[in-house]
Amino acid sequence: QVQLQQSGPGLVKPSQTLSVTCVISGDSVFSDSATWDWIRQSPSRGLEWLGRTYYRSNWYNDYAESVKSRISIDPDTFENQFSLQLNSVTPEDTAVYYCARGDYKGGSFDYWGQGTLVTVSS
């Protein structure tokens, strides 16, 4: 059974960097059929896909245009986890952040983390 366990601070100051980590159990970050994604949810923006990392002989990333200039999603192959970093945050980045396992071919998300509420406020 795949499980995704998230951790990270719930409060970030404006202009600083938001960081959330997702530990994978029951699968490998090297999976050749999965992608490892970050999705956020807020009342104003709904569910918003942010980006993904995946391994296909090399590591690859895809990012949403809306955050492309300030996002990084990185695998940690030793700890079997992956992380989200979002730079230069503003109050509009306040949301519940989810990690999820994606299906590379079909694009659906079959396992999700529990969610992390991140508030951007001074």
Next chain:
Amino acid sequence: EIVLTQSPGTLSLSPGERATLSCRASQSVSRYLAWYQQKPGQAPRLLIYATSTRATGIPDRFSGSGSGTDFTLTISRLEPEDFAVYYCQRYGTFGQGTKVEIK
């Protein structure tokens, strides 16, 4: 960029009734469209992927259909635990959701 529009915004039904939820894409898409259920305080749960394939453990009262730009999630007989918000999704795009509430 493809936009997914769900209708109706809210569906008020009684347990035992049939629910029909719509998801319309702004242009023709492949069969890789998924549906999720979300309850308050929980992450979305995958119900249907590739238009009509039920995810593991999903009861057969949930079914998906459609092609091109029009897709449908049907719940044949609503159980009390089915009252929730439902989202369609295709790759990096989600619909805005349909809330199924108790009438």
